Amino acid sequence: MEYTLILLAIFIVAISRAYYLDYKSDKEEFKFSLKKVGKKVLEYCFILLIIIGIKSAYTYFIPLNKTHGVEYNSERLKLGIPQISGNLKYIPEWSEQFELVWYNENSKNGHFKKIVEYGVLNAKSETDYYKNENKKDIYVWSEYDFTDNSFAYFMEKPNDKVASVSENGQLKIEKPRIEQKINKSEFEKFINE
Incomplete structure (x- = not known):
């Protein structure tokens, strides 16, 4: 020094x-x-x-059009996207420049989280998360893609198989949770149970 x-x-x-x-x-x-x-x-x-x-x-x-909050609920209704209800609160701490997050901290069953992702000009996708208190640690979500106006459905659940043996005989540690794509009927069955 x-x-x-x-x-x-x-x-x-x-x-x-x-x-x-x-x-x-x-x-x-x-x-x-x-x-x-x-x-x-x-x-x-x-x-x-x-x-x-x-x-x-x-x-x-930027993004130029960031108006996909509660005022967009009428458009969500037309598109079949779940609306932002009164129990979902905007969480600025979890949100970023290109992502807005709404969350219901008291929800034990049903729709508990919504994430709107933005591109430079407009919204790219909306993701809605659901849980079912009868099925612990299992979550499902629907993702609406604004670019091609389509839905995709997913499920995340705990992995029962923690370790497995690979093809060459090595012990392989699996991910603690499994994420898989599901169809609309499986998704609706989960949220309606």
């Missing part, structure tokens, strides 16, 4: 001495070069302000 400070002090003294000698040798040239350097510094500061402005505009204004 001491050596760094000593080297920094030597460097500053050397630069200061060089500027002083330059100033003494030709005062007009020195002033002209200072003006030139000052203009460059101002140009770079202006460019930096433009970059910061673009980044903040991107952060606050």
Whole structure:
């Protein structure tokens, strides 16, 4: 640490001495070069302000259409997407620039979470999560894709098979939970039980 400070002090003294000698040798040239350097510094500061402005505009204004909250429920009804009910609360801590999350912390059964994912221009998908208190640790969700107006259904459940043997005889540790795609009838059966 001491050596760094000593080297920094030597460097500053050397630069200061060089500027002083330059100033003494030709005062007009020195002033002209200072003006030139000052203009460059101002140009770079202006460019930096433009970059910061673009980044903040991107952060606050993109996605352009972020109106898929409660006011979008009438459109959800037409598309067959589950609506945001009064028991689902918007959670800003879980949400991000391209994702909004609604959650019902008191739900033990039924629809308990909705996530709306956005692209730059508009919403890309809405995912609705359901649980059933008769089937512990099993969740299902539907995902509506706005680009092709289609639903996909999924289920996540605990993996009963924690370890298995691979084809070459090695012991393989399985994931603690299994995620699988299901059809609409299995999904509806789960949420209606």
